[in-house]
Amino acid sequence: MPELPEVESVRLGVHEWTAGATITGAEVIDPRILGTTSQRRIDASAADGFVAAVSGRRIICAERRGKFMWLTLGEDLDAGPAAEPAAPELSLLVHLGMSGQLRVHDAADEIHKHTRAILRLGRGSETLQLRFIDQRIFGHLGVQPLVHAYGRLVPASANHIAADPLEPAFEPGLALEQLSRKRTVVKSALLDQSLVSGIGNIYADEALFRAGIHPLAIPARTRKSRLAAVLDSASRVMSDALAVGGTSFDALYVNVNGESGYFDRALLVYGRSGQECVRCGTEIEKMTIGGRGSHFCPNCQKPPRYR
Numbered sequence: 001m002p003e004l005p006e007v008e009s010v011r012l013g014v015h016e017w018t019a020g021a022t023i024t025g026a027e028v029i030d031p032r033i034l035g036t037t038s039q040r041r042i043d044a045s046a047a048d049g050f051v052a053a054v055s056g057r058r059i060i061c062a063e064r065r066g067k068f069m070w071l072t073l074g075e076d077l078d079a080g081p082a083a084e085p086a087a088p089e090l091s092l093l094v095h096l097g098m099s100g101q102l103r104v105h106d107a108a109d110e111i112h113k114h115t116r117a118i119l120r121l122g123r124g125s126e127t128l129q130l131r132f133i134d135q136r137i138f139g140h141l142g143v144q145p146l147v148h149a150y151g152r153l154v155p156a157s158a159n160h161i162a163a164d165p166l167e168p169a170f171e172p173g174l175a176l177e178q179l180s181r182k183r184t185v186v187k188s189a190l191l192d193q194s195l196v197s198g199i200g201n202i203y204a205d206e207a208l209f210r211a212g213i214h215p216l217a218i219p220a221r222t223r224k225s226r227l228a229a230v231l232d233s234a235s236r237v238m239s240d241a242l243a244v245g246g247t248s249f250d251a252l253y254v255n256v257n258g259e260s261g262y263f264d265r266a267l268l269v270y271g272r273s274g275q276e277c278v279r280c281g282t283e284i285e286k287m288t289i290g291g292r293g294s295h296f297c298p299n300c301q302k303p304p305r306y307r
């Protein structure tokens with residue numbers, strides 16, 4: 001799965017290419033992309049509804065919270081004064097799933113065989129297409145109203161997702177307070193998107209290693225200063241990854257691939273089980289916590305001893 005830095009890298013590229021453009025038309029090639037992985041049966045009319053909802057709207061910006069990305073859509077300002085009251089802002093949610101990609105193309109470009117939907121865009125005299133390509137269809141596109149949650153407007157289905165450490169609405173003190181009350185193991189608490197969003201499996205392991213906390217430590221029984229160090233590390237390691245990966249879309253192309261080794265060079269423990277710890281040389285271990293592989297150094301991250 002793409003994690004926060006990968007999604008942010010895509011968002012930056014999409015924003016650069018589409019903000020201010022008007023959606024002049026849309027095409028849903030495979031309606032399954034409008035469903036979620038738990039809802040695969042899509043009524044044929046859903047595609048028409050999607051096209052009608054987005055056509056004629058202006059893309060105000062591409063936004064992100066945690067691993068949720070969306071285009072905020074306003075009314076089309078080029079259409080002249082509307083007789084109707086101003087259309088409310090909507091969001092076009094883009095969930096990349098395992099293999100989803102957004103690519104910016106010229107209309108004349110050949111259409112890739114796994115293209116599931118196309119937005120036709122106009123910006124000034126420029127015309128472009130934003131294409132959603134997804135081989136396995138684990139990704140998802142959907143039009144949703146915007147609702148207020150955790151300090152800003154987000155798509156309705158993201159209303160339970162807390163602020164992520166890289167957004168202005170994030171309140172570190174509040175996140176620390178909530179984390180310190182958790183009685184689940186810290187690894188699971190970090191993945192709880194209602195506490196802090198955007199920390200996926202990879203960056204949870206990296207943050208715990210950098211802060212020297214064992215993944216099975218219980219937050220409620222851990223010193224607050226150490227928990228603060230974990231949150232701080234999570235934020236830093238994601239910012240660092242973003243800095244490494246944020247320069248890749250000078251071409252007319254936006255791409256994400258969760259499987260790619262793009263950010264791997266920054267990883268100190270994730271995926272390194274059996275290899276030597278970069279700090280102490282002890283063999284990195286792996287255990288399964290909540291169904292997720294967790295990588296840690298048994299020396300740098302001492303197991304908790306609670307009485």
Ligand SMILES: [Zn+2]
Nearest residue numbers: 277280297300
């Ligand atoms: Zn170590």
